[in-house]
Amino acid sequence: MHIVTGATGFVGSHLLADLLSDPDTAEVYALCRPTEELSARQRLLDAIAGANRDLPVGAVERLVVLEADVTRPLCGVSPERITRGGDSCVFWHLGASLQWRKGRRDETFDTNVAGTRHALELADRAAADLFVYVSTAYTCGSLGGDIPEALHRPASFNNAYEESKCAAEHLVAGFGGPRSLILRPSIIVGSSTDYSASGSYTGLYGYISELRRFNEMIGDSTDTVRLSTNRDTRLSFIAVDHVVQDMRSIVLAELKAPQQTVYHVTGESECYVGEILDYMLKLFGLQDRILTDAETIQDPTPLERFFEKRVEFFVQYTRTEKRFVRSTSPGRSVLINELAKYIDAEVIL
Structure with missing residues (x-):
């Protein structure tokens, strides 16, 4: 039982x-x-x-x-x-x-x-x-x-x-x-059978939600924001x-x-932060609006401070790579091409 x-x-x-x-x-x-x-x-x-x-x-x-x-x-x-x-x-x-x-x-x-x-x-x-x-x-x-x-x-x-x-x-x-x-x-x-979120609203899906809100907020503005990340970190x-x-x-x-x-x-750490962000930003048409190659930002603009606050929880995990040792059989890897299917399934909703 x-x-x-x-x-x-x-x-x-x-x-x-x-x-x-x-x-x-x-x-x-x-x-x-x-x-x-x-x-x-x-x-x-x-x-x-x-x-x-x-x-x-x-x-x-x-x-x-x-x-x-x-x-x-x-x-x-x-x-x-x-x-x-x-x-x-x-x-x-x-x-x-x-x-x-x-x-x-x-x-x-x-x-x-x-x-x-x-x-x-x-x-x-x-x-x-x-x-x-x-x-x-x-x-x-x-x-x-x-x-x-x-x-x-x-x-x-x-x-x-x-x-x-x-x-x-x-x-x-x-x-x-x-x-x-x-x-x-x-x-x-979400589920590996259909790539749907299947009830999740956090993690990857929480980040997608923040990008969606930011995209709606800035509208036709031409402002850009720098986002402090380590593009070479694997998740x-x-x-x-x-x-x-x-x-x-x-x-x-x-x-x-x-x-x-x-x-x-855990799964194997196979997906690079840079690849993930590039894919999501392109889907939202934000690839020229959010710049992800800045590891530190000395003089953030008000818009950058606002965006950083919105995604604070998520970007914390993009700066330091963690490789989780498994004593059981190796975790099933989620490669970037498969992760893209999970992202697509959420973005098209």
Whole structure:
């Protein structure tokens, strides 16, 4: 059986759909917070639909919905409501806040650190065999070069989101409850089957949205902006369905024979920042308006400061290359020609 938090999110919805599609999976308990407009169950069903997954007949009957809130003790769930079957119990914790600005730091830590503690305590009370914390490869913060599958203590972080996820990793590793795994995806794009975003609005898609807004804002203006980047930096992309496949494979192997605690769930670093930006800017007709060959800008114009602020989160990752070491089989590479298909699928919407 499986217990899942964050199942209405991008990766969580794909994981939930995959678990329910597996005939060998027993019950799947999904913890979800209802809204004023939608019940918890309807939110989960909408998330599965957003993941573009057609479930087998009867699959949803194995979905057990528990109204929950990760910011509350035990996620607001009575452990007695979770009935253990005869198979192993895996607790997947994907519930997280993606807020990254300094002004939202307390909110981010409340969800990502305190929320993880609440999930750990619930997993312990529910007698889970394995607690799986889905983190991010970027808990390495300011570190560059080869990034090991180990807990990090970087000198600094790019944002509060990275910092909170790193703090949560240390919490998971030091918790005295069920055995734990920390899985770290890199930059996740949509489905490899049709290249659609499949429910994502962050990462690559967040950058595309900012370019779209900027293009609409400047209109017929002839102003140009310089963008500080390192065009030779390579980025690691991985399709969401490959993330789910890799995570489930790692969990299955660890249930059979424990090996380690931290795993990178990443693609090879194959796409150069310069190539990615050139392709996206050309699609929006911005290739002569946004100049990407400036590593530092000493005297930014008001428009440059505005644009830099809008894309601050994204450009932080274009300046220092990180190569994520994998102990499992090499990640499936997303080359620039394939990444272009993901970009095209979003831009034409």
